[in-house]
Amino acid sequence: MRGLAYQKRMLILTIVDALLIGSSVFIAYQLRFEMDIPLVYWNTVPKAVIIAVLCSYLLLYQFKIYKRLWRYASVGELYSIVKAITFGTVLFILLNEIIFYYSIPRSIYLISWMGCIISIGGSRFIWRMKKDKYTAPNKRKSGRNRALIIGAGDAGILITKELKHSFSQDIYPVGFIDDDLNKRNFQVNGLPVLGGRESIVENVKKHEVSTIIIALPSAPRSEIKQIIEICKQVPCTLKTLPSVYDLVSGKTVIQPMRDIDVEDLLGRDPVKIDLKGIAHYISDKVVLVTGAGGSIGSELCRQIAMFNPMKLILLGHGENSIYLIENELRNKYTELSVESVIANIQDQQRIDEVFDLLRPNVVFHAAAHKHVPLMEANPIEAVKNNIFGTKNVVYAADKYRVERFVMISSDKAVNPTSVMGVTKRVAEMIIQSISRESNTLFSVVRFGNVLGSRGSVIPLFKRQISGGGPVTVTHPEMIRYFMTIPEAVQLVIQAGAFAKDRGLFVLDMGEPVKIDTLARDLIRLSGFEPDKEIQVVYTGVRPGEKLYEELFTTRESLNATNHNRIFSARPELIAKKEIEMYLDKLKSKALHNHEDICLVLQEIVPTFRRNIEKSQQNSVDILNKKCMEYSVK
The missing domain is CATH 3.40.50.720 (NAD(P)-binding Rossmann-like Domain)
Known part of the structure; x- marks a missing residue:
């Protein structure tokens, strides 16, 4: 079935491109002679169209234009089209000047080259714009979960593309937060940069945000911790991108996002080790x-x-x-x-x-x-x-x-x-x-x-939160490293x-951490409010435990x-x-x-x-x- 679908798609694109290239050559003649083509050139028009179609199609195929997913088209795809049409036009010129000797004005080559780029490139991006126009409003209507993206860089753009076009995600991004002053009041991937980290709380309330996504995979953990501290002030679920180290080391699978974990709260940068030693x-x-x-x-x-x-x-x-x-x-x-x-x-x-x-x-x-x-x-x-x-x-x-x-x-x-x-x-x-x-x-x-060892307190807290609570803490002053x-x-x-x-x-x-603070932070980062939506219950110090280790x-x-x-x-x-x-x-x-x-x-x-x-x-x-x-x- 997939083979038939591919062949059908190839056939449709080939026919459309042939019509667009032929039309570009014909329009080039019309423009060159101000809509009045002399009779002496009328006989060369069909021949020029045929040669241009064959040459351009050959190069489009060579540059694998028909194997690209235009739903995700970007500048790279447009650049490939420009290269293919340019080399196709050069081949068109060489064949005519060396072999056929048809009487084709040289301005036809330039005008038809421009026409092919505009028409073929435009057709791909019109299709993509149509998909965007179809997907985005539906996502806005169906997605009750509005998201704020922290970081308007490459990672943030990747996340917005995924969220805007994926029906499987019930999240729709409403804007970016970025500390770069040069990005303020501009749009990135169709979304506004609303301000720096100091405006997180204000924008969460203004745009009714329920999810915050930290798209800063290369940022130091100390910086992530500072951002998380700000995000604790709002009742939002926090998510983040896995770091490059986590992906390379195999600690996490490649996925768009993961939930904020208690490890992010520690704010410590990765350990540097002496590999040689x-x-x-x-x-x-x-x-x-x-x-x-x-x-x-x-x-x-x-x-x-x-x-x-x-x-x-x-x-x-x-x-x-x-x-x-x-x-x-x-x-x-x-x-x-x-x-x-x-x-x-x-x-x-x-x-x-x-x-x-x-x-x-x-x-x-x-x-x-x-x-x-x-x-x-x-x-x-x-x-x-x-x-x-x-x-x-x-x-x-x-x-x-x-x-x-x-x-x-x-x-x-x-x-x-x-x-x-x-x-x-x-x-x-x-x-x-x-x-x-x-x-x-x-x-x-x-x-x-x-963190995360068998029987440790963190997995217990997570299970209790996912079960709706209560979260059990032995003593409000219990402190651990x-x-x-x-x-x-x-x-x-x-x-x-x-x-x-x-x-x-x-x-x-x-720094030592209060277990009570840790429990409450986990509840907040899961999108709940401690003691209101999830109760925190103190059960008393267990046998053999200290308050301070x-x-x-x-x-x-x-x-x-x-x-x-x-x-x-x-x-x-x-x-x-x-x-x-x-x-x-x-x-x-x-x-x-x-x-x-x-x-x-x-x-x-x-x-x-x-x-x-x-x-x-x-x-x-x-x-x-x-x-x-x-x-x-």
Whole structure:
């Protein structure tokens, strides 16, 4: 059917173009002789028409004019028509002057050339104008969703074309917002430039806008954040174009728009990494990732794969998640050697076998139980996995002479108030105790919450908003540090290049964010009004949670590294024999008794559940001060 439609279209266009070209030549004769063609030239008119039609059609076909979609015609299509007609006219002249010798006045060539361009080009654009005239009013009438486009550049024009001509989109653009003074009071793609960002609120009310589309894919995230802050003042749904980096990296499919996400609220520019330094310790190496099926572990695998390791080992306990990341990597990196290992890090013998058989050079340890309330209810499982599982992996790395070992830790390990936090702190202590006497370069990377990880608050808020609410927040003063998963993983891999310091690395998480503010911003960006259309309900602080998280203790001095987003901290050292004594006690006395386990953990980590608020506020103040100092430098 499509072949028949194409042939029919070709036949119609060919006939129309032949008539237009022939008419142009005939009109050229009429104009040349002021509507009174001498008899001597009448005999050459049919011949000139035939030659001109054949020559012009040949060049139109050669320049693929008949394969263009004229609904989307622009200056490029008009330029192609001009070239085709010009070369066709040149061929017409050469054939007549060299072969046929017909008596054709030379002015006929010029006049017919102009006529062909006007008639053929005009016919295409008349058809397009007709489609525009047909589509736009219908869109205005049917589209109840009026949109304001921020950015009158190429991206904004692309969006307006799509929205104006697509019946599948129930959105119609009413105008542009652009800070460029040279565009003010002008029209772009038929829409007015209404003003700069300072006029967003005014124009939303004036034009009854319900959707704002940010068409600034190349703008810094800090600028996007400023625009979003203004847009929060109006009850509009926000959408944006994906960045070029997101498209190239495969993080999003090519689509006109996506909803504004909470990541846009952070306003941080992409992480800059030292590719050469990272490639030095990953390329052509056997790299093992524990917890490879998790949110952090799977992203580690994606980014490590880009640095051409000799082999990438995916170790995890859940077969489904490992299966998914393995398939993703095999499809995207066809030449990458990937090996999946289903194993529990709590099984010492199995972990020893894996290290003995596969001999990894670099290990990223991301396997852990991380849900705070769940671990409060299941402390034994937290200890078995986060402490003894880590011990198994760490000791195997030391035994089989792994070159570098990087453990993913948490801000909840600082002055812990939860079982999950204290088990991560003990895991840090295990690494710090062995690093002084091992040939392996051990390091710990500590950071806060990541956006979009499994069980994190952001997906929960989104589900609650899509369900009509209410949105549940534990406490109005609850504050957390946030970072995107790719951002955190890039910094983790970068920190691995600094592992020669055998230390503790703390990632700059930016400014802490109130969970209550985050929830309300998400509601607004979804087009609703908090506490009116979507209710915000406070449920109370859950077991083990703090109001304020910390990234380092007051005893851990913070120092700059070669990367402005990574800081090194001096860990509190503990002897290997001492930590092993504590672990033996933990295994013998606490692993079968829920009541005793916290007492032993408190003995290992004296700050567990003690003096939290004061040390916590001091730590937050110091981190903010340090981050500000180094960002200025």
